[in-house]
Amino acid sequence: MRADAFLEAAAALPVRSLRDLVASGGIVVVAPHPDDESLGCGGLIAEASACGIPVRLVVVSDGVGSHPNSPSHPPARLRTLRESETLAAAAALGLAPDHVAFLRLPDRFVPACGPEAEAAAVAIAAAARSCGAGALFVTWEHDPHCDHAASAALARRARALLGGVPLYAYPVWGWTLPPEAEVGPPPRGARLAIGRHRARKAAAITAHRSQTTDLIADDPGGFRLELAMLARFAGEHEIFLEVAP
Structure with missing residues (x-):
């Protein structure tokens, strides 16, 4: 299915409650970078x-790829800043700091396989067990960013470690795909109404x-x-796509 038709259909998915999406237990949100959780899942978390x-x-990556040439914010300082921003964002959504984990994999180079990837999947699975998760949420595998695709692979591996809990994908950069890009079968999933949480998001x-x-x-790039x-993420709904086993 073409990306333009897929995303149009995704924006028209039925509206469901959170407990329709996740019948029982908690949830784990996997964010490739600090900020993806707020963009794609801020309403869900709230x-x-x-x-x-x-x-x-x-949070999978260290986020230091956003300003790689900044003299004032070398990697260690930028990582600290982005993690503090994430904790502030989490607090705005009602999430305590001890429920946020930073895996600190290299921004723009998150591995989809190998020992580091396996360790990351184990960490995601551990987070799921700590809250009795009934579902995982991660960025869409067709998002045109290597870290988003890799994070989707990590979440799929974590699902396998957990015995196959439901997995949902949330598009972030997928909205910028070329219209003619092929993304597979028509979407399955739901929209979550988040109107009452828009200010918090x-x-x-x-x-x-x-x-x-x-x-x-001080970084021109x-x-x-x-x-x-x-504006794309300021609406009344968030979209969650079912990821087939």
Whole structure:
């Protein structure tokens, strides 16, 4: 199926409650970079927190690839900044800092296989066991970013380690795919209504100041989320795609 038709169909998936998506237990959100959790799953995390459903957040990469040439923010300082932003975002969504894990794999070079990947999958599975997770959530395998695709592979491996719990994918950069890109069968899954959490989600995204403002202004090639991209995630629903076993 072409990406344009797939994403149009995904945006029209039926609206379901969180407990329709996850019948019991907690949830684990796997974010390739600090900020993906707020963009794609901010409403999900806020809804789970409001309903007393345990949540664990696993951030896969160290995030230092966003501003690789900044004199003021060399890698160690940038990693610390991005992790502090993530904890602030998590707090805005109702998630405690001890429920956030940072795997610190190299940004732009997250492995999809090998010993480091296996260790990351084991860590994701451990987070799932710690909250009795009934489902995992990770970025879509067709997102056009190598770390997003690798994180999807890590989550699939974690699912196998857990005995096959449900796995859902959330598109982030998938919305920027060329219309003619082939992405497989039609989407299955649901939309989650997050209207009552939009302010909290917006606050979480804003907490990632290094990605949404000119906080780091000394790297001409530094990354910044564009307004059009931010608008994509400011709506009334979040989309979660079923990932087949």
